[in-house]
Amino acid sequence: MKKDLPEVNEAGPFSLGDNDSMAILSPPSLNPINMRLILNEKDNKRMEVNKMINFLIGATILFIAINLFYFFSNKTYKKSTFSSALFLKLFFVLLGVLVGFTFLYYLLSMKETIIVQSLSSRKPIEPTLLNLFYFSGETLLSVGYGDILPIGPARFFAIIESMIGILLPTAYFMKAIDLSNQSKHK
Structure with missing residues (x-):
């Protein structure tokens, strides 16, 4: 039907x-x-x-x-034996280094391109303070996501910044251990 x-x-x-x-x-x-x-x-x-x-x-x-x-x-x-004073001192010193390198990268970016997206494409990343602060933070803290790469003179300063980022906390822990040992002997 x-x-x-x-x-x-x-x-x-x-x-x-x-x-x-x-x-x-x-x-x-x-x-x-x-x-x-x-x-x-x-x-x-x-x-x-x-x-x-x-x-x-x-x-x-x-x-x-x-x-x-x-x-x-x-x-x-x-x-x-954790020292709050030492921790805060380390935090503010690292923050100061982070901001200092951010402005250093900003000044370098006024002369030429210093950060790119990848080495193969070399697509420049806009050098805003936020981008440079992010790059400085990932360099100082040895995160290295790989989304921003330094080129030119910024490479040298990135190496210096990453060394500071490794050595400062190491010195902090060495000092904390030394303070701990001193307090145990007293």
């Missing part, structure tokens, strides 16, 4: 019918007013997602801060 299908004329299912103009009706979702509503809904959803992400970032930072507070206020930590 055949079911009767609706007649579709030559203009297609959205035609006006017998009208010779054969104008095609647009689906309701494509009309300009509906498009604005859809875009506004997407913007609202994006704003809600951004608010949630910002909240989660704040909660994560708070979680990290609470863990650090717990570590430094813990009785076991207080009985250890």
